[in-house]
Amino acid sequence: xxxxxxxxxxxxxxxxxxxRNPEESGMPPVWPGxxxxxxxxxxxxxxxxxxxxxxxxLETLGLSQATPSMVARVTANGGRLTEDGRLLFPRRLVIASxxxxxxxxxxxxxxxGPGIDLSGTRVHMSSGGASPSILDLDSRGYRAATALxxxxxxxxxxxxxxxxxxxxxxxVRDAPDTLSLDLNTAYACLAGTAKPxxxxxxxxxxxxxxxxxxxxIAGGEQAFRDRPFLTVMVCHVVPPMRxxxxxxxxxxxxxxxxxxxxxxxxxxAGATSPATIAGSxxxxxxxxxxxxxxxxxxxxxxxxxxxxxxxxxDLRTGSMCGGGGEQAILMAAAAQMGRYYxxxxxxxxxxxxxKIPDAQHGYEKNLAVSLAAHAGSNLITQACGMQxxxxxxxxxxxxxxxxxxxxxxRTVRGVEASVETISAEVIAxxxxxxxxxxxxxxxxxxxxxxxxxxxxxxxxxxxxWEEAGATDVLARARDRTREILDSHYPAHLDDDVDRYFRxxxxxxxxxEQIGRR
Numbered sequence: 001x002x003x004x005x006x007x008x009x010x011x012x013x014x015x016x017x018x019x020r021n022p023e024e025s026g027m028p029p030v031w032p033g034x035x036x037x038x039x040x041x042x043x044x045x046x047x048x049x050x051x052x053x054x055x056x057x058l059e060t061l062g063l064s065q066a067t068p069s070m071v072a073r074v075t076a077n078g079g080r081l082t083e084d085g086r087l088l089f090p091r092r093l094v095i096a097s098x099x100x101x102x103x104x105x106x107x108x109x110x111x112x113g114p115g116i117d118l119s120g121t122r123v124h125m126s127s128g129g130a131s132p133s134i135l136d137l138d139s140r141g142y143r144a145a146t147a148l149x150x151x152x153x154x155x156x157x158x159x160x161x162x163x164x165x166x167x168x169x170x171x172v173r174d175a176p177d178t179l180s181l182d183l184n185t186a187y188a189c190l191a192g193t194a195k196p197x198x199x200x201x202x203x204x205x206x207x208x209x210x211x212x213x214x215x216x217i218a219g220g221e222q223a224f225r226d227r228p229f230l231t232v233m234v235c236h237v238v239p240p241m242r243x244x245x246x247x248x249x250x251x252x253x254x255x256x257x258x259x260x261x262x263x264x265x266x267x268x269a270g271a272t273s274p275a276t277i278a279g280s281x282x283x284x285x286x287x288x289x290x291x292x293x294x295x296x297x298x299x300x301x302x303x304x305x306x307x308x309x310x311x312x313x314d315l316r317t318g319s320m321c322g323g324g325g326e327q328a329i330l331m332a333a334a335a336q337m338g339r340y341y342x343x344x345x346x347x348x349x350x351x352x353x354x355k356i357p358d359a360q361h362g363y364e365k366n367l368a369v370s371l372a373a374h375a376g377s378n379l380i381t382q383a384c385g386m387q388x389x390x391x392x393x394x395x396x397x398x399x400x401x402x403x404x405x406x407x408x409x410r411t412v413r414g415v416e417a418s419v420e421t422i423s424a425e426v427i428a429x430x431x432x433x434x435x436x437x438x439x440x441x442x443x444x445x446x447x448x449x450x451x452x453x454x455x456x457x458x459x460x461x462x463x464x465w466e467e468a469g470a471t472d473v474l475a476r477a478r479d480r481t482r483e484i485l486d487s488h489y490p491a492h493l494d495d496d497v498d499r500y501f502r503x504x505x506x507x508x509x510x511x512e513q514i515g516r517r
Contacts, residue, residue: 031407036122037376062088100469107196118344121376128167128381145170154192162405207253225258239267260303263291285310304341321363335377347377403454489515
C-alpha cells in the first residue's frame with residue numbers, strides 16, 4: 001500500500017496463474033480459485049473517489065450504537081465518541097487496518113487438503129441465503145425449512161464440484177429456541193459436507209458452544225485455529241451507519257474464539273442506503289471497514305473477510321430485488337473495491353427473484369454471478385440454490401446452478417494464448433491433410449482440459465432429445481437431486497464425535513436421517 005496525498009493506492013498482488021498449459025499441469029477445465037479481476041466497472045479515479053468518501057464518512061460521521069468494548073478500543077487508538085453518540089474512526093487507523101490485515105486467508109474443510117485460498121483474485125463459489133422456506137422437491141410448493149432440509153442442501157453441495165464452499169442456506173425453523181437453532185445449524189452443515197462452511201450465530205453467548213463443537217471435531221482448539229473449517233458471518237450493522245450491538249458482540253467473541261469472520265453490510269439501495277449505485281457502494285464500504293478496524297483491534301491476527309454486500313430495492317414497492325442489472329453491477333463494483341484494497345473479499349450474487357428454477361432464474365443468476373466472478377470476488381455467496389429474493393431455496397437449483405457455475409468459471413479462466421495454444425502449426429498440418437480437426441491429437445488432448453461439459457444441461461439433437469423423453473433441465477435436475485440424496489451420506493464426521501454431540505446437545509436430526517444406525 002502506498003500513501004499519495006490524502007488517498008492511498010494499494011499495490012495489487014496478482015498472484016501466479018495456474019499453469020497456462022492444462023495438458024502439462026493435468027488441470028481440469030475449471031478449478032477452485034480460477035483468477036478473475038479483469039472486469040472493472042469503476043475507473044481508477046472512481047475507486048479513489050469511493051475510497052476518499054469512505055474515509056471522510058468514517059472520520060466525520062462515524063457510526064452510532066457502538067458497544068462499550070468497541071468505543072474503548074477505537075478511542076484508545078485515536079477515535080472519538082461524539083456528544084450524540086457516534087463513534088468516529090480516524091483515517092490513519094482505517095488505513096493502517098487495511099494495510100496490516102491478513103491477506104492470505106485459507107478456509108479449510110474437515111478432511112486433509114489445501115482448502116480454498118482467498119488471496120489475490122482467486123474466485124470460489126458458495127451457497128448461502130438463510131432462506132426461511134424451501135420449494136419442496138415432491139409437492140412443488142413452499143414450506144418452512146427444517147434441519148433435515150439444511151443437511152440435505154449441505155450433502156448436495158458436498159457432491160457438486162463447482163460449489164466450493166457451503167454457506168448456511170436455510171433457516172432451521174423446527175428449532176425450538178435460538179440456542180437450538182445455532183447448534184443444529186452448525187451440526188447440519190458440518191455433518192452434511194466436508195467442504196468449508198460458514199454460518200451465522202444469533203447470540204454472542206452461543207459462540208463458545210459452537211467453538212467447542214468445532215474444537216471437538218478438529219481434535220483440539222489449536223488444531224481448529226490452525227485449520228479453521230467454519231467461518232462466522234456477522235451482519236454487524238443496521239444501515240444506515242448504525243451498529244447492531246448484539247452482532248458486534250458476536251463478532252468480538254468469534255474473533256477471540258479463533259473463527260475467521262465475514263463482516264457484512266447489506267443495506268438496500270433506495271431504502272437503507274442511497275438510491276445511487278455509487279452512494280450505496282460507498283456506505284457499504286464504510287460500514288464494512290468499521291468492522292474490519294474493530295476486529296483487528298480485538299486481535300491483530302484476526303482473519304477478516306471483507307464482505308460489503310449492498311442490495312437493491314425495487315423502488316416501486318420498496319421490496320428487495322436481487323435479479324436486476326443494478327444489483328449485478330453494484331456487487332461487481334463492491335468486489336472491485338475489495339481488489340482495490342487487496343483484501344480477501346466475499347460478494348453476494350445469484351439472488352434470483354424467480355420463485356422456481358426457470359428462464360428468469362437462469363438469466364438473473366448468470367448475470368450477477370458472472371460479473372462478480374470476473375470482478376475477482378474471492379468468495380461468491382448465494383451463487384446457487386436460492387429463489388424468491390432469498391425467501392426460498394430449491395434443492396434441484398443447486399444441481400442446475402452447478403452447471404451454470406462451471407460454465408462461468410470457464411469464462412473467468414479466459415483465453416490462454418501461447419505459442420502452443422495459438423495452434424499455427426496445427427492449422428497448417430490440418431489444412432494440408434484431412435481438412436478437419438476431429439481426429440487430430442490436439443483435439444483429443446484438449447477435450448478434457450479446455451472444455452467444460454455440463455451434467456444436466458441438454459446438448460442433444462432435437463430427434464435424440466425427443467427419443468430420450470423430451471425432458472427439460474428441471475426434470476433432469478430433480479432426477480439427479482434424488483439420486484444424490486438417495487445415495488450420498490457423508491461420513492467424514494467421526495462416529496464417536498457424532499454420538500458425543502448427541503449426548504451433550506439437542507440434535508434434531510436422527511442418526512438414521514444421516515445414514516447411520
